Amino acid sequence: MKPSLLNQKEIVRTLKKSTIFSVIRSDELIKISALFELVYFKNGEYIFMEDDPSNWLYIVSRRRVKIIKHTLSGKEVILELKSPGEIFCCATVLDNKPYPESAQSKGASSAIRIKRNDLLRLIDTYPVLKVGIANYLNEKLTDAYDMLQSLSTEIVEKRIATLLLKLSEKTGSGNAEYRQIDFSLTRKEIADMVGTSTETCIRIMSKLQKLGMVQSSRDRILVRDKALKAFLDQ
Numbered sequence: 001m002k003p004s005l006l007n008q009k010e011i012v013r014t015l016k017k018s019t020i021f022s023v024i025r026s027d028e029l030i031k032i033s034a035l036f037e038l039v040y041f042k043n044g045e046y047i048f049m050e051d052d053p054s055n056w057l058y059i060v061s062r063r064r065v066k067i068i069k070h071t072l073s074g075k076e077v078i079l080e081l082k083s084p085g086e087i088f089c090c091a092t093v094l095d096n097k098p099y100p101e102s103a104q105s106k107g108a109s110s111a112i113r114i115k116r117n118d119l120l121r122l123i124d125t126y127p128v129l130k131v132g133i134a135n136y137l138n139e140k141l142t143d144a145y146d147m148l149q150s151l152s153t154e155i156v157e158k159r160i161a162t163l164l165l166k167l168s169e170k171t172g173s174g175n176a177e178y179r180q181i182d183f184s185l186t187r188k189e190i191a192d193m194v195g196t197s198t199e200t201c202i203r204i205m206s207k208l209q210k211l212g213m214v215q216s217s218r219d220r221i222l223v224r225d226k227a228l229k230a231f232l233d234q
């Protein structure tokens with residue numbers, strides 16, 4: 001089904017934000033937008049669950065999406081936060097394997113999605129997408145390696161500092177001294193992403209705030225980039 005003009009504009013806007021699809025010319029993006037569907041999710045709604053068939057490739061359009069893994073005891077662990085323009089579970093969709101994690105909306109979000117078979121046909125039509133996907137998968141492997149190395153060698157304070165710095169660089173806005181992470185982030189979510197307890201995260205965030213590295217109120221966090229970088233270099 002051809003998307004409405006409003007949906008088409010949103011789909012094209014999102015594709016232009018994607019590092020993979022943005023290499024395609026604007027007029028071509030308009031053509032291929034018919035293969036994508038714009039979908040909306042309520043806060044906390046699951047986009048898909050772990051072990052669901054990977055029939056769709058998703059790209060975040062508005063707000064954020066949490067990539068979640070559930071432990072055997074049922075505990076929810078946040079692996080990543082996806083921002084507008086970012087795809088998720090790309091390798092799984094290409095391999096036609098069940099989703100290895102769950103995806104949950106953070107806030108009232110939207111995403112665009114394309115069926116696996118349509119995606120494969122697009123890749124054949126636009127070979128340049130193969131380069132973008134290869135670069136994306138390489139980046140994900142590098143991120144996974146860095147995270148494993150951090151979890152095994154870095155103290156918790158530096159793991160939290162690294163996460164805040166990465167999020168501020170990725171999604172932040174502000175002046176020369178402070179950058180605001182432009183979405184709400186709870187202490188539990190930070191703790192999950194660095195592999196520590198909420199209580200420990202609260203204590204360390206308080207310490208970083210006293211040292212002037214961060215400012216925090218109502219789940220909004222301001223990051224002092226230079227101070228955090230200096231701390232990580234110690």
